[in-house]
Amino acid sequence: MSFEQHTHTLSVYVANRPGVLARIAQVFSRRGYNIESLVVSPANDGDFSRMTIGLSGASEGLEQIVRQVGKLVDVISCMEHADDTAVVRELALVKVRVEAERRMEVLQIVEHFACKTVDLTDTSMIIMSTGASEKVAAFIRMIRSFEVVELVRTGKVLMARGDQPT
Amino acid sequence: MSESPKSSMDGAQALVKCLEAQGVEYIFGLSGGSAIPIFDALITIETKIQLILVRHEQGAAHMADGYARATGKPGVVLVTSGPGATNTITGIMTAHMDSVPMIILTGQTISSMIGKDAFQEADVFGLTMPVVKHSYLLKDPNDIPRVVKEAFHIAVTGRPGPVLRDLPKDISAGAFTGELDPPMNLPGYYPFREVNIDDVKAIAEAIQHSSRPVILAGHGALISRAEKEVVQLAETIQAPVTTTFLGKGVIPETHPLSLGMLGMHGTAYANKAVVECDLIMSIGSRFDDRIIGQASRFCKDAVRIHIDVDEAEIDKMIKVHHSCVGDAKAVLQELLKHVSALDTADWLRRVDGFKTKYPLRYGKQAGLKPQQILVELYQMTGGNIVVTTDVGQHQMWAAQFLRTSRPRDFIGSGGAGTMGFGFPAAIGAQFGRPKEQVWAIVGDGGFQMTLCELATACVNKLPIKILVLNNHYLGMVRQWQELFYDDRESGVDLAGNPDFAKLADSYPGAKGVTLKRTADIRKILQRAMDYNDGPCVINAECEKTENVFPMIPAGRPLEDMLIERPKTKLSKPTGST
Ligand SMILES: Cc1ncc(C[n+]2csc(CCOP(=O)(O)OP(=O)(O)O)c2C)c(N)n1
Ligand SMILES: [Mg+2]
Numbered sequence: 001m002s003f004e005q006h007t008h009t010l011s012v013y014v015a016n017r018p019g020v021l022a023r024i025a026q027v028f029s030r031r032g033y034n035i036e037s038l039v040v041s042p043a044n045d046g047d048f049s050r051m052t053i054g055l056s057g058a059s060e061g062l063e064q065i066v067r068q069v070g071k072l073v074d075v076i077s078c079m080e081h082a083d084d085t086a087v088v089r090e091l092a093l094v095k096v097r098v099e100a101e102r103r104m105e106v107l108q109i110v111e112h113f114a115c116k117t118v119d120l121t122d123t124s125m126i127i128m129s130t131g132a133s134e135k136v137a138a139f140i141r142m143i144r145s146f147e148v149v150e151l152v153r154t155g156k157v158l159m160a161r162g163d164q165p166t
Numbered sequence: 167m168s169e170s171p172k173s174s175m176d177g178a179q180a181l182v183k184c185l186e187a188q189g190v191e192y193i194f195g196l197s198g199g200s201a202i203p204i205f206d207a208l209i210t211i212e213t214k215i216q217l218i219l220v221r222h223e224q225g226a227a228h229m230a231d232g233y234a235r236a237t238g239k240p241g242v243v244l245v246t247s248g249p250g251a252t253n254t255i256t257g258i259m260t261a262h263m264d265s266v267p268m269i270i271l272t273g274q275t276i277s278s279m280i281g282k283d284a285f286q287e288a289d290v291f292g293l294t295m296p297v298v299k300h301s302y303l304l305k306d307p308n309d310i311p312r313v314v315k316e317a318f319h320i321a322v323t324g325r326p327g328p329v330l331r332d333l334p335k336d337i338s339a340g341a342f343t344g345e346l347d348p349p350m351n352l353p354g355y356y357p358f359r360e361v362n363i364d365d366v367k368a369i370a371e372a373i374q375h376s377s378r379p380v381i382l383a384g385h386g387a388l389i390s391r392a393e394k395e396v397v398q399l400a401e402t403i404q405a406p407v408t409t410t411f412l413g414k415g416v417i418p419e420t421h422p423l424s425l426g427m428l429g430m431h432g433t434a435y436a437n438k439a440v441v442e443c444d445l446i447m448s449i450g451s452r453f454d455d456r457i458i459g460q461a462s463r464f465c466k467d468a469v470r471i472h473i474d475v476d477e478a479e480i481d482k483m484i485k486v487h488h489s490c491v492g493d494a495k496a497v498l499q500e501l502l503k504h505v506s507a508l509d510t511a512d513w514l515r516r517v518d519g520f521k522t523k524y525p526l527r528y529g530k531q532a533g534l535k536p537q538q539i540l541v542e543l544y545q546m547t548g549g550n551i552v553v554t555t556d557v558g559q560h561q562m563w564a565a566q567f568l569r570t571s572r573p574r575d576f577i578g579s580g581g582a583g584t585m586g587f588g589f590p591a592a593i594g595a596q597f598g599r600p601k602e603q604v605w606a607i608v609g610d611g612g613f614q615m616t617l618c619e620l621a622t623a624c625v626n627k628l629p630i631k632i633l634v635l636n637n638h639y640l641g642m643v644r645q646w647q648e649l650f651y652d653d654r655e656s657g658v659d660l661a662g663n664p665d666f667a668k669l670a671d672s673y674p675g676a677k678g679v680t681l682k683r684t685a686d687i688r689k690i691l692q693r694a695m696d697y698n699d700g701p702c703v704i705n706a707e708c709e710k711t712e713n714v715f716p717m718i719p720a721g722r723p724l725e726d727m728l729i730e731r732p733k734t735k736l737s738k739p740t741g742s743t
Contacts, residue, residue, distance in 0.1 A: 018303060068478045076353060
């Protein structure tokens with residue numbers, strides 16, 4: 001396909017009902033979109049949930065998919081947000097195998113990226129990185145010069161700026 | 167329903183009461199272990215709802231579908247778990263593709279056994295998810311009334327569709343202590359949209375600048391009962407009207423502005439008008455690939471307008487210049503306030519020229535022609551019949567030669583193209599329209615997929631006429647093989663067909679007749695019309711290798727329409743199917 005590949009971030013506000021996640025996932029998979037990250041959590045009103053979906057795929061057709069998700073009975077709204085009109089953040093936990101003698105080098109990187117050490121043993125540490133996805137990615141690139149044993153990222157969460165609804 | 171709940175009622179009994187409150191007249195179904203409580207409730211609760219016992223669950227779904235299309239009211243299906251439920255999936259998908267309101271009630275194993283591979287357990291909620299408008303898995307008997315109410319509301323409003331409700335046996339058998347008429351709770355469902363006046367004005371403005379307009383009316387126009395408005399608009403702006411297969415009947419096909427159906431096997435004059443128009447306005451059609459051919463070339467230089475109740479349809483197949491999201495009737499009522507008479511006399515003359523030059527036609531030499539039978543059926547009945555079709559060549563001939571003059575008189579599986587649909591749909595249509603003559607036009611292939619429902623038609627003494635256009639072939643596929651695959655026949659010969667007339671005769675109350683000669687058409691059709699104690703099967707032994715024309719090869723632009731069999735070899739089609 002000649003379409004441009006892009007990453008997109010959608011925010012979906014849904015009634016908290018069984019099956020709603022499966023229904024939404026089906027709309028994307030049927031059209032060949034790969035869900036790269038997905039965050040689901042209770043919304044301010046506990047009867048509803050908020051989903052932030054990170055996607056890659058052709059921009060062509062995405063608008064129609066947004067409408068198809070929007071028309072699902074349990075979906076209140078589905079919107080695509082550009083990065084400049086919304087705050088987008090994520091969190092990563094990285095477990096690094098590191099002996100005592102090189103620990104200071106790791107801590108330097110941790111400090112530089114304003115990360116936090118959340119677990120420390122003789123041979124390993126877990127570092128928490130938060131922020132914009134690019135910043136988290138940059139940290140992960142740097143820390144890979146040590147032995148990364150495990151990596152967990154939450155995926156993006158998003159909130160529209162100012163008075164705009166998310 | 168103001169009475170207070172009886173504590174002695176179980177979930178299934180509450181269900182029956184709720185269905186009755188929704189105006190359900192018939193339930194099409196077949197029982198089994200996990201559905202027994204519901205079937206039991208149908209006789210332990212006093213109700214006017216009639217259970218129609220089918221012979222295969224696919225038939226139940228198509229019957230409910232036929233009933234819904236013939237009446238506009240949702241059809242109801244009731245089946246057991248596992249295989250009973252999976253047998254309905256083809257029927258659910260068929261209804262979903264064509265936006266038909268349907269309620270499917272499936273039994274399910276008891277809640278505590280779900281997910282443990284219990285006997286006849288299937289994840290019906292999951293299996294059907296892509297082919298329903300919405301679905302429920304019930305967890306509490308007291309939720310039944312709300313869910314029934316929501317299900318009917320969702321099925322019929324906005325763009326209609328099937329709604330499934332999976333009911334574990336412990337829920338249907340469990341004590342009901344709730345309220346029979348609770349409020350709905352659908353915060354994410356808002357099918358009613360105000361018509362945007364600015365959109366309508368922009369459309370009116372575009373129309374006013376057109377000199378060669380064409381209206382394309384689809385199922386949506388029919389569903390919203392906008393037939394009066396469509397005709398009024400056409401007459402005001404003097405625009406010819408073509409319809410999709412499912413839109414047949416929106417405008418009487420005898421109307422001077424009617425062009426009949428367009429698309430792959432549409433009339434040549436409809437396709438030619440669409441090729442030459444300077445404005446195309448779809449009212450409730452989704453620009454299906456069978457009508458647009460090659461999307462990138464469809465009405466490329468014309469102003470394109472789309473009116474649809476489903477926002478997700480706008481710009482899906484065809485990018486349009488103007489659109490208005492909303493119920494067709496409401497949008498047209500508004501539009502009519504903003505349009506005035508248009509002088510299209512030259513255009514109409516040109517279109518009439520197409521009609522004269524390229525009428526629907528067929529060779530009259532040699533054997534019994536299926537088209538001839540349909541033409542005579544039309545002449546004998548004046549078109550005042552309800553027609554259902556199966557899928558194949560016979561379906562396209564029926565669409566071409568049986569002119570439709572009222573909405574809901576022509577019923578067929580469009581989007582799904584489901585063989586086996588026609589006959590059970592006729593059963594549903596006959597239940598919904600008991601006073602009318604119902605004809606099922608079927609092929610010898612598709613009829614064999616659901617003909618077990620002859621028993622259902624017999625038991626209920628339904629005077630349906632089943633016209634089997636028997637070519638001893640999977641004819642439509644044979645036609646493609648002949649035209650595009652160098653006449654290599656592969657898997658299309660239906661050797662082994664029964665004698666359909668004799669088969670009918672073997673059912674108590676059914677009648678079978680055989681038609682072999684052109685000269686006998688009227689006599690035999692009349693015989694079928696005179697038999698009203700049960701179904702009548704007409705086995706019409708047609709010429710075997712007749713082809714449907716015009717034809718636009720799949721994926722090709724409308725300009726490439728073939729009016730008759732080409733002398734040269736054609737390349738394989740590139741379109742979807
Ligand atoms: C369930 C199903 N299986 C296969 C097809 C593909 N198909 C489309 S038309 C056709 C031939 C139908 O044969 P018949 O019912 O005899 O009708 P005819 O074309 O001969 O009029 C087939 C196999 C289909 N539409 N539906
Ligand atoms: Mg056939």
